[in-house]
Amino acid sequence: MVVLLLLLIPLIGACFLFLYKGDHRFVAAAALRLSIVSLLVMGASLFYWNTPEMLSFTAPWLTTLGSSLSLRMDGLGTILSLLTTTAYFILFWYLKGRTIERPAAFFAWLLLAQVGMLGVFLAMDSLLFYFFWELALIPMYFLASQWGGARRIPVTFKFFIYTFLGSVFMLIGILYLQSKTADHSFAIESIRRIRLTNEQQSWLFWLFFIAFAIKLPVFPFHTWQPDTYEESPTPVTSILSAVMVKMGILGLLRWLLPLFPIASYMWGDVVMSLAVAGIVYASFLAMQQVDLKRLIAYSSIAHIGLIAAGAFALNQMAYQGLLIQLFTHGINILGMWVLADIIERKTGTRSLDSLGGIAQHSPTLTIFFVIIALANIALPLTNAFVGEFLLFNGILATPSNYYWVFAVVGGLGIIFAAVYTLRMIRAIFYGQPSATSPAPISLATHEVGALVVIVGLILFFGIYPQPLIDMTAAFSKELFDQTDITSLFRKS
């Protein structure tokens, strides 16, 4: 029941806001309250972790097709729903004082996107999964195209076309799997029971992988991403990059690796090569950028590359690191986007060339920025360290002859990350104060509040990561059992 509530709260909120055209104060306050309620429901579901009937919901729907409204919160779903509700809470708190044109529609679309994303995270029926996958896309498309920058129409359309193209291939894969199930059902349990030959796994793998690779994005499917992140309004970008990207990783972990383990092993080298190539490529581009948003966008591609590589390391340590990273990367990158938005709004520019010297008169903002930026490059004692450490350990244990190549190139990515992050900090905060920011930048209460929550999460989980490790232990074990290559080969 709890899972249904998680979907219904934002859905009802979105419908209400679409019909009610309130002023900004009312709308933002209502949205914030909704996000708090969602967060509380999420907290309740953590409390109910050992009563599975509270965490799942099944109702008949499209029965003639063999589908059903089947939602369940497993370990992966827990982490991602927690991230979604937390991120929405932080973002809505931050947005409380930020002026937005036509706020009712803006918040309504955001809430609708939340329904779509939570649905993707919780759906246990492949057709339902596909429905939510598209439901998350449409609101994002409208948000980015209506509130975005000057080049928004072609750029967001490219985003839409890319994602849609990927998803229709996945749809063919889903339909094929459904036709192979014994009971002609779209349910994940039935799909798991199919015995696929290696050849079938191999091409089904690509049908699904392209969809997820575009969403992540993995090099070379990434070309939509920097443009879209730049042209979207920053609050939308933050949701795109903190939460929506996780749809692709969820796809890998729930709908790809466990369903086609042998193909994942077979194509593992190819995918990991793409992933680490993407890390290097995106890092180099990030070093060149002068636009703050583009820089963060490319740094995000690099981070996602490491996460994608971790997924194909096919061992328990990498899975656990990956699951922890899902949460911490989301929080950290959200922090980066919030800061980018604050800087752009208060100085009127996001070009690194025309920023500078902010540290001299705005120490608070500087401290927030430095902590979040350092967390983003996974410094010890920040939340991302544990996850990234486990990820690297896992990549070193990849069942592949080239494991050391992936580990070394991935490790280079960390050094590059330090380079572009420190370069960014220097350009914005140090040097001579520039004309764009002559006066101290003061932060409003809601802005400080949102940033304090982020920094609090960074430091808390940096110093005491045990809750995250406990939360992910069971699921990473389960995932490993489903994808363990050596046992699979022994069986067959």
Add this chain to the structure above:
Amino acid sequence: MNALLVSAILGVLLMLSSVFIKNRSYIHALALAGLATLFALNLAELNGWLLFEIDVKGMLRFDRYALVMNAIMLASLFFYLLLSGNAMEKVGPHYADYLALLFFICAGLFMVTGYASLLILFLGIEVISIPLYILTGSDKRNLKSNEAALKYFLLGSFSTGLLLLGIAFFYGARGNFTATVSVDPTVVGSSLQLAGLLLLLFAMSFKVSVAPFHFWTPDVYDGAPTVFTSFMATIVKVALFAAFVRLFEDTFSLQFSIWQPWVAGFVVITLLIGNLTAVFQQSVKRMLAYSSIAQAGFMLLAVYAINGDSKEGLLLYAASYSLATIGIFAVLTYMQDYAFEGFNGLAKKQPLVAASLAIFFLSLAGIPLTGGFLAKLFMIKAALAYQLWLAIVAVIMAVISVFYYFRVIQAMYFRDNTQSISPEFPKAFSILLLITALIVVLLGILPEAILGLLYF
């Protein structure tokens, strides 16, 4: 059977009504009441209640599938009349005659969905075509309309000739016109059979505007008055598809190894030509003409794949495609011209109309939560049982269709109105349009509402 006879009677009634009734809104109301009666009679027949007991000598067969198809067409026609009554008045002075012709066409539609003999199929197609030639040319002072009517008439007669020749060959090989019994390819003269089969395939492809027999479509759809284009591109096309599917599923099912490759080729060509040409159109009306060719490519998958999915899918396709296209055309009749720019900034001025249009276009593009998605899903699922590559071609084409459908959405929501004039819509029209859009959404969420009729 009920609806077939009553629609012919209603056609005569409406033709005479202009003599006695001068007020057009009464005539409109009469037509709507007539349609409601037809719908009720059709539903009654679905429950086994017949108005007349006529021995048709096995030439007509109204089974559940035909009756459900008729119900869908009648419901679409009802929405069509509600949304387009106003635009029909503007075409010319013979309002009652247009409506009468629509009812005559209805009789033809019921014949082609319920035929059991190829003769009835031929008669039905003629009963549909001849009034359509008249409606295409009904805007008498418009040269484009005249040209379209002539073109349609010439090419339509030509394809009817092919159809008749095909039926003649079929008769030569079989000795009867029965369409319900499958042709046994091993027994009778195969060259006559084969010629008949191919001629029927080509003629039907022509009628449903499948490439490479589609050349008449853009010109006729563009030239005809927009109200009647809407009718031709939706309800008529859907009924002909139902007949097409029947013909190849019942009559030629044993020869499917012969015709299936042909149909697969037609599907690919139709999808390619329809979608790629639609991308480059500058007029929304012409874009919709090509889009209807592209959609025909998808519906042709129902002919290609002989299985339950394809038949159910065609029903869903009929409903969602007809309603969405009728809605879009109805809005189009209110526009100044048919350029994409005319839609700029519509979302701010007319949020209800824009939202409904957005739903229609999303449905045509096959985005989930709309009827169009489930319809395409059924088609792809049906095709997937035979050929993987065909399904892949189909979905790639669905992605290309987003390019032209979303142009209107982009214009409405993301661009600002640069022209001073913006179209005005009556309040009732906007609400009716929204209801139509909600039905399209409902079809995507609860398709059982229609498919359930097939089984219970």
